[in-house]
Structure formats: structure tokens, C-alpha cells
Amino acid sequence: MRLSRSFIPTLKETPAEAQIASHRLMLRAGLVRQVASGIYAWLPAGLRVLDNIATLVREEQAAAGAQEMLMPTLQSADLWRESGRYDAYGPEMLRIRDRHERDLLYAPTNEELITDLARQTIKSYRELPQMLYQIQWKFRDEVRPRFGVMRGREFFMKDGYSFDRDYESAVASYRRMMLSYMRTFQRMGVRAIPMLADTGPIGGELSHEFIVLAPTGESQVFYDSTLEELDYLKSDFSYENHEDLAAFHGLINSYYAATEEKHDEARWEAVPAANRRSGRGIEVGQIFYFGTKYSDKMNFRVAGHDGKTITPEMGSYGIGVSRLVGAIIEASHDEAGIIWPAAVAPFRAAILNLRVGDAGCDRVCEDIYAKFGGAALLDDRDERAGGKFADADLMGHPWQIIVGPRGVAAGTVELKNRATGTREEVSVESALSRVL
Ligand code: ATP
Numbered sequence: 001m002r003l004s005r006s007f008i009p010t011l012k013e014t015p016a017e018a019q020i021a022s023h024r025l026m027l028r029a030g031l032v033r034q035v036a037s038g039i040y041a042w043l044p045a046g047l048r049v050l051d052n053i054a055t056l057v058r059e060e061q062a063a064a065g066a067q068e069m070l071m072p073t074l075q076s077a078d079l080w081r082e083s084g085r086y087d088a089y090g091p092e093m094l095r096i097r098d099r100h101e102r103d104l105l106y107a108p109t110n111e112e113l114i115t116d117l118a119r120q121t122i123k124s125y126r127e128l129p130q131m132l133y134q135i136q137w138k139f140r141d142e143v144r145p146r147f148g149v150m151r152g153r154e155f156f157m158k159d160g161y162s163f164d165r166d167y168e169s170a171v172a173s174y175r176r177m178m179l180s181y182m183r184t185f186q187r188m189g190v191r192a193i194p195m196l197a198d199t200g201p202i203g204g205e206l207s208h209e210f211i212v213l214a215p216t217g218e219s220q221v222f223y224d225s226t227l228e229e230l231d232y233l234k235s236d237f238s239y240e241n242h243e244d245l246a247a248f249h250g251l252i253n254s255y256y257a258a259t260e261e262k263h264d265e266a267r268w269e270a271v272p273a274a275n276r277r278s279g280r281g282i283e284v285g286q287i288f289y290f291g292t293k294y295s296d297k298m299n300f301r302v303a304g305h306d307g308k309t310i311t312p313e314m315g316s317y318g319i320g321v322s323r324l325v326g327a328i329i330e331a332s333h334d335e336a337g338i339i340w341p342a343a344v345a346p347f348r349a350a351i352l353n354l355r356v357g358d359a360g361c362d363r364v365c366e367d368i369y370a371k372f373g374g375a376a377l378l379d380d381r382d383e384r385a386g387g388k389f390a391d392a393d394l395m396g397h398p399w400q401i402i403v404g405p406r407g408v409a410a411g412t413v414e415l416k417n418r419a420t421g422t423r424e425e426v427s428v429e430s431a432l433s434r435v436l
């Protein structure tokens with residue numbers, strides 16, 4: 001993308017309405033704009049981050065055997081009356097009436113709709129297990145929308161649902177998702193700690209939240225620091241093998257981690273003092289095993305192996321895709337701006353042309369830009385170098401390739417790493433081989 005023609009409205013001033021760093025930086029870097037309370041438009045650079053996060057989620061869901069689908073945001077209230085949640089959900093649910101006076105709602109989550117689809121389709125235990133997910137907008141009319149996209153009213157969530165024939169298989173599905181979540185977050189460049197959690201309005205008996213540490217987080221959390229060091233990408237736990245999944249779950253559970261609601265002083269005291277970490281955290285995902293809660297209420301039964309019918313066991317699995325954009329910034333920024341982990345960055349690099357109109361600088365910049373095939377942002381604005389440096393730091397590209405007349409004469413460019421701040425004079429070829 002060429003910055004001179006792009007819709008990336010960066011701001012020099014700090015917007016007064018933003019209380020926390022990620023909200024300030026998302027507005028200043030031109031990623032989002034608020035449209036109404038808790039409702040945001042995603043501008044081109046912000047959408048690229050959202051898409052990158054969704055792509056990582058999709059790749060890891062596929063690896064774990066989950067199938068992507070898409071459910072509507074607007075749903076009939078009748079389905080929610082069957083489960084009893086139409087009344088139970090309260091004022092957080094946005095209720096709508098159509099021209100025929102029928103009650104609809106904008107889905108805050110989808111246990112009812114997916115259970116309805118499953119009961120229409122799945123007739124025998126032989127068709128189980130099934131693991132389905134979508135990445136779709138949700139609406140919750142939060143009492144206090146705040147912190148930008150972190151607690152919005154409309155937000156983008158990955159929600160997944162499992163159907164299994166029995167408890168053992170349902171627990172394997174739960175563990176499979178947990179492993180896939182650990183790999184997903186690690187690939188995004190954030191450390192999310194799995195913590196035993198309360199089940200809340202979704203219900204059920206087993207639940208974990210995935211928490212990114214940040215001083216501005218809304219939950220108080222306690223955990224053993226060993227959990228920060230486990231490498232889930234290098235580990236060779238298999239999704240197919242129940243023993244592997246049990247070993248993975250055992251490994252996680254062998255280290256203490258809990259939110260305030262589940263905190264247990266006695267177990268906490270048993271954690272070696274040097275490993276005890278407590279602080280604030282942001283919930284970026286949550287998974288639930290709730291057995292037959294919805295399948296019972298919604299009368300979902302299938303043929304079992306012995307001629308009797310069985311009620312499928314269910315779980316649900318959420319990732320806050322839009323909240324993650326804010327959470328990653330909370331975990332990775334400095335005074336000057338965002339520091340994007342490479343896997344989610346809107347652009348892999350910015351190419352800064354320090355003398356637009358100089359034939360040599362223009363040519364070198366265009367050559368480099370062409371090599372990136374759209375993955376770089378070319379700062380071709382006719383502006384002072386200082387403003388370009390400041391904007392590139394603010395936007396947080398992992399690399400800056402700085403092209404000035406002196407370097408062009410010597411056949412070099414300056415390569416800056418945003419995370420470490422190091423700047424090196426290198427040949428164009430070596431800059432490209434490092435960054436591309
Ligand atoms: P919270 O406790 O933060 O209100 P929740 O527990 O109600 O969230 P879940 O039903 O577990 O949310 O939804 C799955 C994920 O969706 C959460 O882990 C979170 O990352 C994200 N999420 C939930 N509510 C919001 C919101 N209002 N804005 C942005 N993301 C949200």
C-alpha cells in the first residue's frame with residue numbers, strides 16, 4: 001500500500017476519550033474509528049490485523065479437525081425460548097422485532113442455533129464427534145463498553161461447538177481445543193495463560209479462560225510462571241491420540257493458575273515463591289464443557305449403538321478475535337507506539353522514502369516495494385523525515401527500510417528493527433533477505 005493514497009488516518013494528538021494504551025494507539029495509528037458507543041469501523045490497516053488473527057485461528061482450528069461454517073447474526077427468539085435463555089440473558093441481549101411482529105435477536109453466542117442445526121442433521125452416534133466453528137460478529141449490550149475494541153458491544157468472535165457421543169470423547173474434544181488455543185496464541189506472539197474459570201451464563205462444569213497479562217486487564221489472576229515457558233509449537237502432542245491429549249491437559253493442570261473467582265490460597269502457597277505471579281489480565285478466550293445442558297433442553301437425541309437413544313455431550317469454545325487486537329497492543333507497545341508481532345502486523349515492513357522526487361530514492365523504493373507484493377507499506381508522502389519516522393514507529397511495523405540519498409549513492413539502505421530499536425546500514429539485497 002502507498003501511504004500517500006491510503007486511508008490510514010494517523011493522529012499526532014492523544015484522543016481524549018481513550019483511557020488505556022491500546023485504545024489510544026489504535027485510534028492514533030488509524031486502525032479503527034468509533035461509530036457509536038462500543039461499535040467500531042475497522043479501517044484498512046486495522047482490518048489487515050483482524051484478518052491476520054482470523055487466519056491464524058483458522059489454520060489452527062483446521063489442524064485440530066474443526067470445520068468452519070457461518071451462522072447468521074440475526075436469529076429467531078423461539079430457539080432461545082426453548083433453552084430458557086431468551087429471558088435469562090437479560091438486557092445484554094439486543095432484541096429486535098421485524099415487520100411481522102416476530103421477535104428476533106442479534107446473537108451474543110450460538111449454542112442454541114448450532115444445537116438446532118445439529119438435531120436436524122445428526123441422527124446416529126456414528127455421525128459423532130463433530131467440531132464446528134465460525135468467526136462472526138456478536139452483539140452484547142454491555143453496561144459499560146470501554147477500552148475501545150477490548151469491551152465493545154459489537155465484536156468479532158470465533159465461536160466453536162463440539163458434539164460427542166460420551167463423556168470421554170467430549171473431554172478429548174475439550175482438550176483438543178485447549179491445545180489448539182495454546183498453539184494459536186503462541187503463533188500470534190502473545191502469551192495467554194490457561195486458567196481454571198467459572199462457567200458464567202454459558203454454564204457447565206469445566207471451563208478454562210485464556211488470559212494475557214496486562215496491568216489494564218479486568219481480571220485478577222494468579223499463576224505459576226512455568227506456564228509462560230511451555231512451548232506448544234515444539235511439543236508433539238497429537239490431536240488424534242487420547243493419551244497425548246490427557247498428557248497435555250495433565251501438564252497444564254500440574255501448574256497452578258486461576259482467576260480470582262477460583263483462587264485457592266492453599267494451592268497458591270504450595271507454588272514455589274519464585275514462580276508465583278499475580279496481576280491483572282485480559283480474557284482473550286474461554287472454553288466450556290457443559291455435557292447435555294443444551295441437548296437436553298432442546299431435545300437433541302440420536303440413536304446409540306445398542307438401539308437405545310443417547311443425548312450428545314457438548315462443549316463451546318470462544319476466542320475474542322477483535323479483543324485480541326487490543327490485547328496484543330497492551331502486551332506489546334512502548335512510548336512511541338505499537339510493536340507488532342510479525343505474525344499479526346498489518347504490514348511486514350514500511351519503506352521510508354526520505355527524499356520523494358529524487359530519482360535514485362524513488363527507484364530504489366519502487367524496486368523494494370515491488371518485491372513485497374503488497375505486504376509492505378511505502379511511505380511516499382512528501383513530508384519531513386521526522387514525521388515519517390514517528391508514524392512508522394507509531395504504526396509498529398516489525399521492520400523499517402529507510403531509503404535516503406546518501407545510502408542510495410553507496411548502494412545501501414538502513415534497516416531498523418522496531419522491537420529492538422537496532423539500525424543497521426545494509427545492502428538492499430541483504431535487507432530484503434532479512435525481512436521478506
Ligand atoms: P467478559 O468476561 O470479558 O465479559 P465473557 O466471559 O462474557 O467475557 P465469552 O462468552 O467467554 O465472554 O466470549 C468469548 C470471548 O469473546 C471472550 O473470552 C472475550 O475474549 C471475547 N469477548 C467477550 N465479550 C466481549 C466484548 N464485549 N468485547 C470484545 N470481546 C469480547
Ligand code: MG
Nearest residue numbers: 209283285286
Ligand atoms: Mg468468558
